[in-house]
Amino acid sequence: MNQLLASIAAYAPGLREWLLLTSVIFSIGLYGLLTRRNAVGILLAVELMLNSAALNFVIFNRFCMPARIDGSVMAIFVIAVAAAEVVVGMAIFVALYRYRGTVDVNRMDTMKDPVTSFEGPVAFNKEVLDNINKQYKSHHDH
Amino acid sequence: MIGPAIYTVMFWVVAASTVLFALAVVNTRKLLRAAIALMAALSTTAGFYVMLDAQFLAGVQVLVYVGGIVVLIVFAIMLTRSGELLEDHPTPERRVVGAAISIMFLILSAAAVWVSPFAEYSTGKTPPNDALSIGKALLDPGPGGYVAPFEVISLLLLAAMIGGIVIARKTPPPNQPFTSGGDLPGETDVYTPLSQRDPKRGGPVS
Amino acid sequence: MLMLPEIIVIITAMTVLVADLFLPERLRFGVSCLSLTGLAAAAVAVLMTPMNGSLLGGQFGMDSVAWWFKLFFVISGFFTVVLSMDLLHGRTTFRMRGIGSPGEYYTVLLFTISGMMFLVSARDMVLLYVSLELATIPLFALAAWRREDARSGEAGLKYVIIGALASAFILYGLGLLYGLTGQIGLEAARVTRVSPAFWLAVAMLTAGVGFKLTLVPFHLWAADVFEGAPMPITAFLSVASKGTGLAFMFQLFFRNMGGWLDDGSLLIALFAAVTMTLGNCVAIVQTNIKRFMAFSAISHAGVFIMGFLGPHDYGVPAMLFYLLAYIASTFALFAGIVWYSNETGRETIPDYRGMSRTNPMMALAMMLALFSLAGIPPLSGFVGKFFLFSVAAGAGYHWLVGVAAVNSTIALYNYLRIVRQMYIEPVHEDGPAAPASWSLSIATAVLTVVLVLVGIIPFFYNAINGTTIAWMSGVLPH
Amino acid sequence: MGLLSWLIAVPFITMLGVVFTPASRWKAVRWISLIGTGTELALTALLTCRYWIAAGPDTAVTMTAKLTKLYFVERIPWFESLGIQYFIGVDGISVSMIILTSIIIFTGVLASWNVESRTKEFFALLLLLVTGVFGVFVSFDLFLFFMFYELAVLPMYLLIGIWGTGPKEYSAMKLTLMLLVGSAFVLVGLFAMYHVSGLHTFDLQALAQASFSKDFQGWVFPLIFVGFGVLGALYPFHTWSPDGHSSAPTAVSMLHAGVLMKLGGYGALRIGVYLLPEGAKMWGLFFMGLTTINILYGSLGAVMQKDLKYFTAYSSVSHCGFVLFGVATLTVMGLKGAVIQMFSHGIMTGLFFGLIGMVYGRTHTRLIPDMGGLAKVMPWLATSFYIAGLASLGLPGLAGFVAETHVFLGGFFGNPWSNPTISCVLTILATMSIVVTAVYVLRGLAMVFQGPITHPEYELLTDATWPERISTGMLIATLVIVGVMPRYFITLIESSVMPMINRLSGGV
């Protein structure tokens, strides 16, 4: 039994495992942000990322500097910031929904660079070349 | 002896559940279900805080984060009525790109973190993590204290609230006076020539 | 008392909020006057605070660079208020939908300014991060201020999402720094040994700074947000938030990672070159004036970070001086743009045709501002760019000076496109815009005079240089 | 405020005067600018006399000096931390260029006597342009030099864009951008010198004493020379000149071709050769070859031009080729020839473009085949055109000959650092241009002025009015004076060129 317990204890999570955990959650959040169609869904993913960053602080506090409580205090402030962010985000999405009737992010691209027709070098040069040819019609010799 | 084993088992179980919940948050098509998955993920993180001897923080996490923010998000889902209909799938190339980037990020950050020598200091002494010390730290003007961020975060929350209110409120019915000028429904964005404008609004005083 | 300017700004914000409730409709204008006086008082307070010292046990520090940054933030806040007065109080010919509620607008604006001031004086990660968020999150709200306008909402959406992503990256970076050193203070958390995690932290923080300063791969949000946001907010974004980005970069790259800056200078040079070139090239194809200003801001960001390259005791004053010149020129230009869009609602470059005949003085002011941005002597833009190029050359990056000089030619082409519309094309057929209101014309006049004098009178540069020359030696770890 | 500061201030004050006159009395604007440029001319005359008195006795000393001796120096510290100061002074070359500029601007104002549309802005921009040019010729601090150098380029855009003819926006934009790209090269070279010298100052005289390594000068000199060459119409970068000049209004093309293109030559001389002698030695022969193409290319190109302004633009490309050719020869005669050519070509092209403007004002066409037999109707203009043409083909007794013989002799004698046979061959190729110039000048002028009158309506054209007579008269008088009595004009230039030669041969 002890031997079993000892073998289990061997897998105890060191600092590395904890940090691996936070980076996994962070990348899942990132994936969510980049693929989610609904704006609110994106904010969910953002919450996830911020939460993993806060966890990161607490981990470092626990492992690197247990004497102080900087990490935990930072985590508290992160939570507060996340709250503020959600408030503003949600306000904007609600206003947008009321006006546009949708919060689908893919449809929110009214503002983009108008890819105008983009003429090749000859066309651009054309106006200049016309000017040249006009200048050099074979004029009669004296 | 039992402690560390239980500790390890608990860590791996909770870690696995957090990852699963996170994946659920990201992939479920029904948004409400995603919100609930987020609640679960955040509570498991609270569990982590407990394991990391940050009991007060776990409480704050559960109370504020899960109880407050995610509830707010659920309100938002309700308001934007995006909970009812199934969210359609992201475009395939968006999904591939997103996946590629996040996996790349995972590999890079994990590798970076895995090999780097952090300032490990494991004397085992647990940090003074009870509410008293955090409370004192928050308001202590001395070197160790965080009174400045405390003040700033209050400003931030106030500003965010004001901003949110201004953006998200409904404009009142026409007959009701409204406190802010220039916002009355009567003012359309039709360009009224200078001559027909009423003097109060910058027109010529006849 | 070191924190006096911030306190004055916060008190003004609060009083404006409360005053907005009690003022009758007729006296609504008092709100703007209140915020103006508040900002003026804050500026005086900044002038009076000593240039060194710290508060709250070293968390809130004050030095010459912070002093100058605070002064610039208050000034840009002041001019943003002046620019938005007409819009908020309905004194425009072209009715802007839903920009109302001036009280809340000013409050949120003042909070962002106080956030910026806190950012500059932050000496530890917690205050740094929180003040950065205070400087950014209200801007999301300001960008989306005009509810009924789809573009403003969309701008807000994009700004929120990318802003959140950036803040997550910054947080993750700061976490790693904390992990590597175990210290929360900026000077204390200086990494001694190089490790992959440190480079990851640097990369993440560069991404965060890139978002704020619109450096190239992180600049994509700028165009849409600048186009969607209301005009004064676009001005504020292009000036103040760029200043904040610069301050944030100062805090991180000088205070925290000063030691490693020389190793990464090639990366910064590449960043500068790519940002400048992209900003100027894409500006060629823009027609909307706000998108155009976004790309001009991006190209100027590239010019700014050239200051980080060379021997830092020249880089810091050069960057601050160029920031001053940039503020003066951009606000002078935005005054004209705000006035024109208020009076006629037109925002594309071809719409500016014939302005030199209908409103010659405003056209002259805008032309001077454009030439200063392009870097034409004897205006301050040229002098600022000259010193920055000299810093880059001092660091041995002659190729970068060449790229920057060619870029300023492309920039001139972009700015001349507007001057051409104003001076060479015939008058716009919809008729001239009404003359500017007294507040805007005074602001433009003052800004144009400052714009011209800053380059010629040595007082400004000497003042900046005198105070900040010793700053670097104080900060760098040796 | 010394004499030189007044020299820069007077056009600026006139500009302010012009800007602040009420728009209703636009006729007064012409008179104000005329008075302004008149005082400028007086100031220049005063400057020349005082310089002549001051510099006369020590021409012997400068023969062996290593640094140009400056007169009427004014120094005001500006940005001391970077070593920038308001440092202006003048030597032989600057005085000759100042004389040229004040004459050209005076005649330019006279030539644009009947600009009706938006006269205020026109004269204001013209005077701003001239302030920049005067500033360049007197400043000896690289920052100040570069500041005035760019200030001189920018009003061109508006002047051509608003008052130009033909594809004016296109040529205005092309001109401004190409000149600025040129100044970009110069900027890089400037900073390289500032930092590598380690003297931490922009003062030209101090930098002249700094010893730059050989390979440093090897890559900075071509940058500076090409940078200034773009403005001096060096071969591959000259394409802005035909378009720019043909679209510009009269006074602007007079000022531009007459004076602004000389900034290129002046800069190449003052900053290129003076500061980087080793680099000049390395690249001398290469640029001599390039400028020979420039000379032949410009003159051969001018033969087939149908538009009078293109015709003159190409001829000024060829003549500016002489300037840069002279600079590239790195001999006493070559450098002296370059300065005289700058002066004489400035006057010549000013006269040419002024006259073209006057003819265009009457016949409203610039195409050579459309005009014919105008000599009968406007004898004064025809004679002055012929004098300008003969001056441009280098007729002795006019300024062109003195300059060209100097440049040819300089090229022919060659310098000890470059292969003498190649420089001889290049000079002989360059001399061939005097024939081609004769061909296109006489061919063009004959088609326009001689032969029977082609269009009946040309019968009633009028001859030159009083402002035109004064301006053409002044320019012709200058050409003849310099052509007939060059001695006084040249000794001063020689005394300011000698230091450059001593630096070249003796090393720093």
Place this chain on the structure above:
Amino acid sequence: MTTEIDIQHLGFALRHVWLVPAFPLVSFVLVGLFLRPLSQKLCGIVATLAVFSSWMAACGIACEYYTLCPPGGEHPVLVPWAFEWLRYQPGMTVNVGVIVDPISVLLMLVVTTVSTLVHLYSIGYMKGDTGFGRFFAYLNLFTFSMLGLVAAPNILQMYVFWELVGVSSFLLIGFYYQKPSAVAASKKAFIVTRFADLGFLVGVLTLGYFGYTLFGGAAPAITARTAAHCAMPLQPFDFLYLTSPEFLARFGALAAGSTGITLLTVAMVLVFMGAAGKSAMFPLHIWLPDAMEGPTPVSALIHAATMVVAGVYLVARMFPAFAVSGAALLVVAYVGAFTSLFAAVIGTTQDDIKRVLAFSTLSQLGYMMLALGVATMESPLGYTASMFHLFTHACFKALLFLGAGAVIHAVHSNEIWDMGGLRKKMPITHFTFLIATLAISGFWPLSGFFSKDEILAAALGNGHYGIFAVALFVAGLTAFYMFRIYLVTFWGEHRTDKASHAHEIPAVMWIPLAILAVLSVVAGYVPMAKFVSIGAEHAEHHGINFAIAIPATLAALLGTGTALLLYTGSGSRADAIARSLGGVYTLVKKKFYVDEVYLFVTHRLIFNLVSRPIAWFDRTVVDGGVNVSGWATRASGHLFSWMQTGQVQSYGSWYAAGAMLVLLVLWAALI
């Protein structure tokens, strides 16, 4: 024995030598700027008086010079008056001054006399012409520049006035600028001479270069010898230095690379190219016949007597240098001979009276050149002969031209077939024209005979038999074409009514004719050998050398005979011979199509194949390059703007990808 001459106390004329060129300059400025609008008469008088006073000054100089150093003895070169005009570099200054030596005195006399007479003549000829004042201004400008050229003590001053002479001839040829043919002719004249001046300039540059580099060694010896005679110190460009034996010895030694031709020869051939251009030698002669478009007094003055001999004067001035490089002298000789033959042959077929005289001038110039060519330093007879022929030719050729002018003035057409039988209508012109024709054909009492004989003697004396034969044949041809035009214009019946109504020219016009006639008779007896000589002392020679005289006179008689045979009576015989010669005749009449070749080369080859492509190349390729760079920036703008898709999530992915890229760069660069 070198007579001791001290510059300081010379005679009045020698001290004020600068008066000779000064008078025409002053009158040019006076007439050109001020008198022209006032009154035509006044212009004519002032101009003529000015030239006359410079003639008097020239005579004064001649007398004082030859009293100072008597004829037959040593004739030192004096530079009594000079001032520093231009300093190229510390060791190299160019002085403007007046040189007094036998040939310059001779030339001054010739130029001033012919110029005075032509001025007098044109008062009558140009009466009533609108450009009267302008004409006299140009004439004065020409006289001033010609005198300046003649008086040049150094080669650069000669080049300066060389160009001024070219310009004044351009102005005078193009005097009737309304006529397109006159305009084309003036342009052609100037461009061709300018092309020749290119060679001259390169020659001057070479001489200047080697002069300057070798100046150090050679100068002291020369200055010692000539310091007394010169007002200003010796300079590398001065003739005294360039023709000094010390310099020539050192310069002659330098070989030009592998070909073995000495640099001196190259320089001298280049200088001769300039002379050939101005004196219209073979390849560059095309402008002289067309120069007849100008008014006839112009042709008389410029294209007969003065300008065209400038080339000969230059070769004479540089004769010692030419002599040292023998090859250059041979070139001069052969070119001269060929030109005289070529021109004489064409002259026989021309119909325009002035074209015939032009070709005869070409032929006589060829004579002078070949005379110089055959001379050597040892037996410099050719040198004297050439100068003598120059002197005599100036007299009778001017007379011929003025006579032709009178005839054209009367008949209002240049074609000799429109004239006929004018001897009754214009007796004085006829008589003077006859004297001139006899003189040029080389009949005994007149001057032509003596000068031509000396040339033939010189050619024979130095063993150039080929050249001697050609010269003899040309003498015959000259007689033939001169008598051809004489007979056609003055004998036979009036071919047109205008010829019948012709009347004698007014007094002001026939007085110069008379003076010239007297001169062309007397000129032969001037003992030129005593006045003008160079090199070694040569034996006194007197009287006529019969061995040369008889064949020359026989050739002249033969030519006159054929002319009489062909052109008296109905003149059908001439046409029959013309038809019989067929193609050859038309070839010769068309001046061997040389003009067409030149036209082809310039218009087709240079204009179309060189300058038009250059203009096109410049507009499209070089300009295109600039436009393409503009387009490239715009294209890159479009490329980057493609990134702005408007999709937030694509911004997010660019953002994250950018962050990782930064990480990778950091890792790669800085591990």
